[in-house]
Amino acid sequence: MSGGVSRRRLLGWTGAGAAVAGVGAVSGYTLGRSEPDVASPGADVVDFRGTYQAGITTPSQNELYFTALDLTSTGKAAVQRMLSQWTTAAERMTQGLETAEGGALPRNRESPPTDTGEALDLPPSSLTVTIGFGSTFFDKLGIPDRRPAALAELPPFAGDQLDPARTGGDICIQACANDPQVAVHAVRNLIRIGFGTTAVRWGQFGYGRTSSTSTQQPTARNLFGFKDGTHNLKAEEPDLLDEHVWVQGGDGPDWMTGGTYLVARRIRMHIETWDRASLDEQEAVIGRTKGTGAPLGGTGEFEPANYRSIDANGTPVIPVNSHIRVASAESLNGIKMLRRGFNFVTGSDDRGHLNAGLFFICFVRNPQTQFVPMQQALSANDAMREYIQHTGSAVFACPPGLREGEYWGQRLLEDAV
Amino acid sequence: MSGGVSRRRLLGWTGAGAAVAGVGAVSGYTLGRSEPDVASPGADVVDFRGTYQAGITTPSQNELYFTALDLTSTGKAAVQRMLSQWTTAAERMTQGLETAEGGALPRNRESPPTDTGEALDLPPSSLTVTIGFGSTFFDKLGIPDRRPAALAELPPFAGDQLDPARTGGDICIQACANDPQVAVHAVRNLIRIGFGTTAVRWGQFGYGRTSSTSTQQPTARNLFGFKDGTHNLKAEEPDLLDEHVWVQGGDGPDWMTGGTYLVARRIRMHIETWDRASLDEQEAVIGRTKGTGAPLGGTGEFEPANYRSIDANGTPVIPVNSHIRVASAESLNGIKMLRRGFNFVTGSDDRGHLNAGLFFICFVRNPQTQFVPMQQALSANDAMREYIQHTGSAVFACPPGLREGEYWGQRLLEDAV
Numbered sequence: 142m143s144g145g146v147s148r149r150r151l152l153g154w155t156g157a158g159a160a161v162a163g164v165g166a167v168s169g170y171t172l173g174r175s176e177p178d179v180a181s182p183g184a185d186v187v188d189f190r191g192t193y194q195a196g197i198t199t200p201s202q203n204e205l206y207f208t209a210l211d212l213t214s215t216g217k218a219a220v221q222r223m224l225s226q227w228t229t230a231a232e233r234m235t236q237g238l239e240t241a242e243g244g245a246l247p248r249n250r251e252s253p254p255t256d257t258g259e260a261l262d263l264p265p266s267s268l269t270v271t272i273g274f275g276s277t278f279f280d281k282l283g284i285p286d287r288r289p290a291a292l293a294e295l296p297p298f299a300g301d302q303l304d305p306a307r308t309g310g311d312i313c314i315q316a317c318a319n320d321p322q323v324a325v326h327a328v329r330n331l332i333r334i335g336f337g338t339t340a341v342r343w344g345q346f347g348y349g350r351t352s353s354t355s356t357q358q359p360t361a362r363n364l365f366g367f368k369d370g371t372h373n374l375k376a377e378e379p380d381l382l383d384e385h386v387w388v389q390g391g392d393g394p395d396w397m398t399g400g401t402y403l404v405a406r407r408i409r410m411h412i413e414t415w416d417r418a419s420l421d422e423q424e425a426v427i428g429r430t431k432g433t434g435a436p437l438g439g440t441g442e443f444e445p446a447n448y449r450s451i452d453a454n455g456t457p458v459i460p461v462n463s464h465i466r467v468a469s470a471e472s473l474n475g476i477k478m479l480r481r482g483f484n485f486v487t488g489s490d491d492r493g494h495l496n497a498g499l500f501f502i503c504f505v506r507n508p509q510t511q512f513v514p515m516q517q518a519l520s521a522n523d524a525m526r527e528y529i530q531h532t533g534s535a536v537f538a539c540p541p542g543l544r545e546g547e548y549w550g551q552r553l554l555e556d557a558v
Numbered sequence: 559m560s561g562g563v564s565r566r567r568l569l570g571w572t573g574a575g576a577a578v579a580g581v582g583a584v585s586g587y588t589l590g591r592s593e594p595d596v597a598s599p600g601a602d603v604v605d606f607r608g609t610y611q612a613g614i615t616t617p618s619q620n621e622l623y624f625t626a627l628d629l630t631s632t633g634k635a636a637v638q639r640m641l642s643q644w645t646t647a648a649e650r651m652t653q654g655l656e657t658a659e660g661g662a663l664p665r666n667r668e669s670p671p672t673d674t675g676e677a678l679d680l681p682p683s684s685l686t687v688t689i690g691f692g693s694t695f696f697d698k699l700g701i702p703d704r705r706p707a708a709l710a711e712l713p714p715f716a717g718d719q720l721d722p723a724r725t726g727g728d729i730c731i732q733a734c735a736n737d738p739q740v741a742v743h744a745v746r747n748l749i750r751i752g753f754g755t756t757a758v759r760w761g762q763f764g765y766g767r768t769s770s771t772s773t774q775q776p777t778a779r780n781l782f783g784f785k786d787g788t789h790n791l792k793a794e795e796p797d798l799l800d801e802h803v804w805v806q807g808g809d810g811p812d813w814m815t816g817g818t819y820l821v822a823r824r825i826r827m828h829i830e831t832w833d834r835a836s837l838d839e840q841e842a843v844i845g846r847t848k849g850t851g852a853p854l855g856g857t858g859e860f861e862p863a864n865y866r867s868i869d870a871n872g873t874p875v876i877p878v879n880s881h882i883r884v885a886s887a888e889s890l891n892g893i894k895m896l897r898r899g900f901n902f903v904t905g906s907d908d909r910g911h912l913n914a915g916l917f918f919i920c921f922v923r924n925p926q927t928q929f930v931p932m933q934q935a936l937s938a939n940d941a942m943r944e945y946i947q948h949t950g951s952a953v954f955a956c957p958p959g960l961r962e963g964e965y966w967g968q969r970l971l972e973d974a975v
Contacts, residue, residue: 254848259779259783262778341912418670
């Protein structure tokens with residue numbers, strides 16, 4: 142790996158006192174201009190602190206490593222210490238630094254390095270690290286009264302074949318970056334820091350974003366070959382994000398204000414079966430054309446779908462059980478969500494089929510009133526059911542962004558005496 | 559590499575309404591892909607035809623999808639037809655095109671698309687597709703006399719824990735690209751074309767090259783955090799490649815002249831154990847410093863290791879069982895190979911450890927006289943043994959590059975009446 146800009150060069154900028162200006166300039170350069178090639182894209186740094194956690198409305202990076210962990214200690218102080226250490230390490234890593242000064246190459250050579258080192262030469266690569274707390278977190282720490290009502294477990298959905306080994310978890314870490322080595326490095330090092338306090342429950346590698354979360358990104362394609370997330374909520378729509386994504390004051394406990402809920406669903410896609418379906422069938426299942434992504438009957442990708450349109454035989458042009466129709470805000474009383482999923486392929490299964498699919502992630506203000514009714518509708522009516530299977534599931538409460546000096550979960554845990 | 563804008567890319571860009579605005583973000587697809595000093599890395603096309611197959615000395619891309627397939631038909635004509643179709647499709651995909659004209663969006667809408675479509679908007683991304691034939695290929699087709707002696711099965715090595723489900727195969731496909739979606743798309747579509755003639759035996763996704771195959775690439779790091787492949791053979795060393803990689807006339811059957819042998823080893827790395835070793839221990843195991851990658855006792859990465867150097871106590875500065883020493887040409891009577899491996903992480907195992915490691919690939923002129931003695935030495939003496947386990951293994955004979963109009967395996971199969 143090379144990257145145009147090494148960590149050392151980035152450090153050089155920092156040393157020159159130009160860190161903040163440099164970062165902003167580089168970001169603006171690659172995102173805003175029509176000459177992206179000249180910049181060193183790997184050098185992009187996403188701000189770690191802010192009103193909201195990064196990695197939610199951040200323009201979706203191309204690579205994901207996601208892990209769910211279980212607490213192995215129920216001592217609140219130990220968990221606070223870990224979250225504080227995670228915060229420091231994560232903030233440094235998003236800047237392209239080691240988890241700690243001299244982490245990979247400690248002066249005390251008889252001690253294990255505190256940074257595993259495989260990202261030493263790599264630029265920040267737009268790394269974001271986002272965390273959330275599962276429902277069980279609150280029980281284990283003896284603070285069930287602090288659990289938001291919205292964090293209730295999901296009901297079973299028709300067709301679910303959830304693998305307990307890919308479901309649930311007390312804490313999640315979502316690391317996204319434009320270099321997979323940077324994303325995996327971040328999670329691996331937080332796991333290490335948490336040793337003795339948490340243990341990994343499951344992990345998921347994802348490549349290829351399937352959702353754009355910014356109007357600056359073109360829509361990407363999922364493994365069915367279709368553009369996915371055309372009408373996703375976007376970073377440039379703050380009013381809609383307030384309405385559908387960010388927890389508002391009064392929604393629940395104060396510590397969640399400015400937070401959001403992450404729903405993860407591992408969706409195995411039976412792509413070999415899909416690949417044998419005709420183009421007509423595929424488009425009828427999705428409700429869009431495969432080429433441009435326009436809604437059936439339309440011509441432009443972003444054109445609103447006309448669900449009233451009928452053909453000469455009186456049949457709806459966009460079939461009633463098509464995926465976009467069943468999942469549409471129109472069919473769901475205005476429900477919207479911010480999707481931020483990734484494709485995955487982890488080799489082949491014992492029938493020689495690609496073990497492939499979509500690691501679906503969405504962020505919502507309330508899973509119970511947004512994700513649940515949507516998934517109930519999809520699991521009952523979506524024509525796509527024939528080609529997919531949900532094999533993992535989890536919900537996490539993601540606290541708001543961090544102020545200077547604050548650590549992840551501080552507002553939750555320090556108030557909970 | 560040749561520049562040039564692919565048709566797929568043009569279609570992708572002009573197909574989208576906001577083409578110009580989208581360009582920056584389309585490039586964003588490859589942001590952080592770490593191809594140094596390349597203006598627009600996604601646009602790079604690697605020549606499919608030539609003296610040698612692409613994907614061997616091609617500067618190592620960052621992403622891999624590798625699959626091994628078994629023949630389900632033993633009819634030579636069917637296999638020839640498949641290989642011919644594979645050749646056409648692969649050549650097109652390396653140019654950023656669909657597998658066939660109109661493949662993803664067939665005019666006959668009642669037929670399944672022949673291209674699965676998920677790479678429709680993506681640039682060529684330096685895709686290479688490389689194939690090889692396993693020992694069993696020759697038996698199944700009834701042409702054991704055409705099998706090169708060098709393709710004999712590997713002997714068992716001490717410590718091997720090979721999973722039959724990740725071992726062997728009649729044919730392999732190695733797809734490398736700087737966008738994982740492009741690499742997986744290529745393999746998926748060749749699997750589809752082969753349906754009825756071959757079936758997938760196993761597959762492996764890899765991210766993050768661990769070897770540079772060109773002097774233009776900096777050395778990358780593996781999941782132990784060390785630079786890997788410092789003294790790898792390089793594309794810029796044609797004499798050494800002739801000596802160690804390319805099959806020469808007279809080495810074996812004529813159809814293999816200009817070919818090479820691919821040895822794949824799935825090496826699980828116990829990174830949690832490794833991460834608990836001191837920096838001293840880690841460097842002693844490898845024989846290099848973790849920071850610069852210099853051999854112990856040296857200062858520069860590319861400086862020759864001084865295996866005679868001893869410290870004040872008379873102890874070798876580079877331990878006798880260190881990885882680089884055991885694997886060195888000096889210890890192995892001059893054996894060298896072209897390595898082209900990738901990191902992998904496929905989630906966590908049932909103990910909560912990262913299921914991570916190195917998918918080792920090397921190309922050699924003769925596995926029996928190069929890989930086998932090296933691996934015998936490593937499996938007997940390498941200090942790294944404590945931290946790794948070989949869990950998959952396969953060897954393939956990769957035919958030479960293709961002339962215009964030629965298909966993969968043509969020289970092998972058409973002579974074999």
